[in-house]
Amino acid sequence: MKAKKLFLYILTIGFLITGCRPDAFKEIGDAVKPVESITGQWKLRKVTQSDINAVEKGFPYKTLDITDVLPYQDVTFSLAFSNGAPGSFATGNASGLDLFDFENGTWGVDDINAPSVIYLINNNDSATLTIGSYPNSVNHNTLIISVIKKDEETNKELIRYDYEFVH
């Protein structure tokens, strides 16, 4: 009887040992780099304008949705990415509405692994766009970028435009 019990114990332990093997997980592949997530062809969905002085001083009128003031939703913005590096950029619209100071050129970022700033370059001109949010499933693949306008004389930040782009 004792031998039978002992046999059952050994059999159970044997099953437990052989049954507890690590599962073979599938390869998850390379992580999607944020810089790649911001590339491609984008369409402007929303434009918000903020008075930075009013925000800082707590004035009652701070921001305004200006999307429908002008045909902003016709504006497209494309960021090309090739050979692991930023390439050319272009903005387009049918109504001559300029989003930045120039319509095309090349682009770069401050940190290729985790960019927070996009630089648009056209010959000797450049524009700095601050990334507000990388596109992902939570924000419905929305690219949010901000442009700050400063007083030419004092360098004081006066106006911020927040642009929301979708594919």
Add this chain to the structure above:
Amino acid sequence: MKKLITISFALILSVTAWSQCALTYSFSPSSFTAEDQFTLTIDVTGTPVAGLTDLYLWSWSNAGDAYFNTAWDNSPEDAKLTHVSGNIFTITGSGVVWYQKSPGQLTQMQFLVKTKTGNVQSCDIAPVKFDPIEFIPSKMRVFPAKVGYNDVVSVYFHQDLATILNEQRMTPTKAVIVAYDENDNELTPASVEINLRKENTTTWRASFKPNYSFTGNTPAKFRYRFKGTIVNSNNEVVEVLTDFEEVVLTKLK
């Protein structure tokens, strides 16, 4: 007739005298709050103090005199202007330091240029407004408060803050915008009328982009007012207009 000629002559003389003592000046930065430091550059060419090198500032605000306005016939060294060259002078200061008041008390300033003893002086300049430290509600306002020619500008009409009866009674319909270049030339078209959007029961808004709405030279400033209708005592619908407000566009980068 003789009296009319005398009055006309006196008027011409006074206008001529005024134009000969008016100062040319600029502030750097061009706009500032009462807390901000500025450098004031004054050109005294064509004024009674032109050609003199020891000149002093006499300044006052809506809240009182500058601390260096001690005695008209003996200005202190703190009021002395730095002679740059020719008829150009500078002085650095700020509203809170000069007028010894809190920023919230100061809304505007004025000045003239004089000799130490005050025996020769320029005319007063027109009031220069400080940028507000706190929000001041007004019948007509612009958002953002400082804009460039390439920005979206929104003009607001707050009817609840109007004090003129017709403006209180009118049904606002449009904003009328006139834009100018830096030489005060009107841009094309001569005016733009934009339908108003009702923001709430007492507030209307119109938005535009100066370099998109006007062509020709670069817009440097614009004037705006609001148009509406009222029903008069004969039960007729008549058009009414507010006064114009002027906005100087800021150079932005």
